[in-house]
Amino acid sequence: MSERTSNRIFDIVNIVFVALFVLFCLAPFLHVIAVSLSSNRAITSGEVTIFPIEVNWDAYIKVFSDNAMIRSLIFTIVLTFATTVLCMLFTIAASYPLTKTNLKGRKFFMYVIIITMFFSGGIIPEYLLIRDLHMLNSVWSLILPGLVSPFNLIILISFFNNIPPSLEESAEIDGSSHFYTLMKIVLPLSMPVMATLSLFYAVGRWNGFQDSLMYINNPDLYPLQLKLFQMVQNNMVSELTQMEGANRTALTPESLKAATVIFATVPILAVYPWLQKYFVSGVMLGAVKG
Amino acid sequence: MSKATYFRRYWQLYALLSLPIIYFLIFRYGPMYGVQIAFKDFNLFKGIGGSEWIGFDAFREVFGMREFYTTLRNTFMLNFLDLLVSFPAPIILAIMLYEIKSVWFKKISQTILYIPHFISWVIIGGIVYQLFGNQSGMVNGVLEGMGLNPIPFLTEKNPWLITYLFTGIWQSAGWGTILYLAALTGVNKELFEAAEVDGATRLKKIRYITLPSIKPTIVTLLILNIGKMVTIGFDRPYIIGNTAVREYSDVLSTFVYRIGMESGQYTLATVVGLFQAVVGLVFILGSNYISKKVTGDGIL
Numbered sequence: 001m002s003e004r005t006s007n008r009i010f011d012i013v014n015i016v017f018v019a020l021f022v023l024f025c026l027a028p029f030l031h032v033i034a035v036s037l038s039s040n041r042a043i044t045s046g047e048v049t050i051f052p053i054e055v056n057w058d059a060y061i062k063v064f065s066d067n068a069m070i071r072s073l074i075f076t077i078v079l080t081f082a083t084t085v086l087c088m089l090f091t092i093a094a095s096y097p098l099t100k101t102n103l104k105g106r107k108f109f110m111y112v113i114i115i116t117m118f119f120s121g122g123i124i125p126e127y128l129l130i131r132d133l134h135m136l137n138s139v140w141s142l143i144l145p146g147l148v149s150p151f152n153l154i155i156l157i158s159f160f161n162n163i164p165p166s167l168e169e170s171a172e173i174d175g176s177s178h179f180y181t182l183m184k185i186v187l188p189l190s191m192p193v194m195a196t197l198s199l200f201y202a203v204g205r206w207n208g209f210q211d212s213l214m215y216i217n218n219p220d221l222y223p224l225q226l227k228l229f230q231m232v233q234n235n236m237v238s239e240l241t242q243m244e245g246a247n248r249t250a251l252t253p254e255s256l257k258a259a260t261v262i263f264a265t266v267p268i269l270a271v272y273p274w275l276q277k278y279f280v281s282g283v284m285l286g287a288v289k290g
Numbered sequence: 291m292s293k294a295t296y297f298r299r300y301w302q303l304y305a306l307l308s309l310p311i312i313y314f315l316i317f318r319y320g321p322m323y324g325v326q327i328a329f330k331d332f333n334l335f336k337g338i339g340g341s342e343w344i345g346f347d348a349f350r351e352v353f354g355m356r357e358f359y360t361t362l363r364n365t366f367m368l369n370f371l372d373l374l375v376s377f378p379a380p381i382i383l384a385i386m387l388y389e390i391k392s393v394w395f396k397k398i399s400q401t402i403l404y405i406p407h408f409i410s411w412v413i414i415g416g417i418v419y420q421l422f423g424n425q426s427g428m429v430n431g432v433l434e435g436m437g438l439n440p441i442p443f444l445t446e447k448n449p450w451l452i453t454y455l456f457t458g459i460w461q462s463a464g465w466g467t468i469l470y471l472a473a474l475t476g477v478n479k480e481l482f483e484a485a486e487v488d489g490a491t492r493l494k495k496i497r498y499i500t501l502p503s504i505k506p507t508i509v510t511l512l513i514l515n516i517g518k519m520v521t522i523g524f525d526r527p528y529i530i531g532n533t534a535v536r537e538y539s540d541v542l543s544t545f546v547y548r549i550g551m552e553s554g555q556y557t558l559a560t561v562v563g564l565f566q567a568v569v570g571l572v573f574i575l576g577s578n579y580i581s582k583k584v585t586g587d588g589i590l
Contacts, residue, residue: 003491010492014389021383022402025464028417029405031428035420046431094310097303104296109307112314119571121321122563123524123543124550128327128338129320147313178302207410210524214551225412229529232416254426261416268408276401284472 029265036060036258043254059259068219069227069260076224077267080205083143087201088194090148095156096182117150127214141215142223146204152197155282159193160186196282199275206268224264231257328560344557352561361545364538365522368454373515376458380466381508385500387467388474389492403464411525414457418530419444422453445534454530454539473507474500510585517577521570542566 030050035043039054047053063069097103098110120126126145135141163186171181187194209225216222231252323338328348330341352358383403390396406414421428422443430440443453481499490498524543531539540548542562550559 007492014386015395018386018390018399022399025402025406025460028421032417032420044426046434049428090310090313093306097307100303103300103303109311112311116314116318118574119567121325122560122567123546124556124560124563125321125324127551128324145317148310203408209410209412225410228416229412232419254420257416258420261413265409265413272408280468283468
């Protein structure tokens with residue numbers, strides 16, 4: 001076999017393998033989309049794989065006409081947006097001073113922050129704190145506890161450190177204050193990392209679930225993930241009890257559940273392509289220690 | 291520089307820093323203060339300060355619980371199996387992506403491969419249920435269509451374990467390639483050319499050039515992963531797990547949630563949480579120490 005043909009074979013096998021893996025990542029989504037668009041008859045008879053059968057939009061119409069679901073979606077969008085903005089403000093406010101090597105106490109503050117990456121009180125003391133601060137059943141319980149991620153902070157510090165110091169120095173000589181330098185020089189140069197960290201915070205909040213499970217009892221404040229969890233969990237439980245011979249409880253139709261899953265996924269997928277080119281560099285920055 | 295000029299020059303920086311530091315003191319160090327209830331007979335009405343000290347009584351009780359050892363074993367077991375199957379996946383995938391010449395195919399593949407990382411475990415739970423449910427799941431539908439018996443993916447121990455592990459690969463393999471691909475961009479292209487002159491095949495080039503050049507990354511990530519052996523996220527085992535497979539799916543983090551939040555045994559739950567935090571810290575520091583010894587580079 002000539003070297004050319006063996007190369008060819010290698011390339012083909014390689015591409016087929018990667019394509020299969022891509023399909024493996026994509027297929028579950030395709031299936032859920034197919035279920036959300038299929039008729040209940042086709043779903044229960046097991047005909048639906050990755051193409052919808054007997055296409056209808058009933059499930060989506062139902063999701064969109066469910067006021068509680070729409071309210072939950074809007075609440076989650078606003079919550080995610082507000083959390084991201086606050087997280088970024090706090091992360092920037094902490095990172096910028098910590099890049100100044102002649103700031104007194106810099107090392108101490110770094111330690112104060114870094115220690116929290118390796119040791120935490122655990123969920124029970126956290127819960128008791130939120131309770132003592134009277135933040136149970138309030139949006140603040142979903143925003144404040146995760147305000148600054150030390151990991152993101154380190155990414156930002158190392159990014160700021162890569163900005164040529166001469167830029168800031170010349171601004172300082174021109175009499176610029178620290179606030180001004182930060183706003184007019186440092187931040188405009190940091191847009192890629194800002195986009196990355198915003199994505200990380202936003203995705204974290206959007207996907208966050210344990211805190212709402214612990215802190216929120218009021219259905220008006222249910223984030224989408226908690227609503228979705230109850231829907232899925234409900235079905236899991238009923239399927240289990242059914243096995244044990246109990247009566248079938250009222251099940252959410254599969255198509256409705258699938259439509260809700262898609263409903264909760266689309267917003268992430270909508271922002272994702274815009275930010276993709278940034279986050280790869282963000283992850284690499286994070287990999288290099290601060 | 292006098293104190294006054296120093297302050298005049300730097301007060302803005304301290305002002306910026308003050309709010310985040312207050313945040314850390316309240317929301318990160320506050321719970322650390324609360325850890326003392328592990329040594330107290332915690333009473334909700336008397337509060338953290340007012341409850342009575344009981345020393346290590348709660349620790350004795352926890353170490354006498356059979357469930358504690360089950361969840362400890364499960365934590366190790368799930369992490370270890372995950373490491374076994376989920377750790378090599380991104381390495382293989384990264385090498386294969388690296389070998390792809392077509393830029394557009396590579397870009398599209400990467401875009402799709404990263405997506406599952408951004409999907410919440412709740413949604414993944416929903417998808418898993420749609421795919422692997424006993425009655426309504428697609429996979430069992432296909433199996434039945436082929437005249438085979440359905441597999442209880444979610445309700446029996448070993449099939450559940452496989453579902454759990456596969457879900458992990460699905461969620462993180464693509465994302466995990468980023469670091470390896472980054473390491474590969476630094477490889478000197480002349481090495482490949484030289485190998486070609488020597489008549490090396492593609493597989494030989496992978497074996498003698500590509501793999502060795504990402505070896506430091508592999509070793510570092512492996513050591514760090516071993517350091518995370520006792521810390522396990524809450525969402526994945528809680529959502530993918532269920533009562534039928536609790537014998538396997540109950541881990542330290544779900545155990546803490548169950549005895550603390552569901553049964554209200556705050557002291558016992560805090561003890562388990564503290565145990566997990568301390569052992570986790572020892573593991574991380576240990577793995578960092580080993581990482582420094584082996585690769586000359588750690589995380590700290």
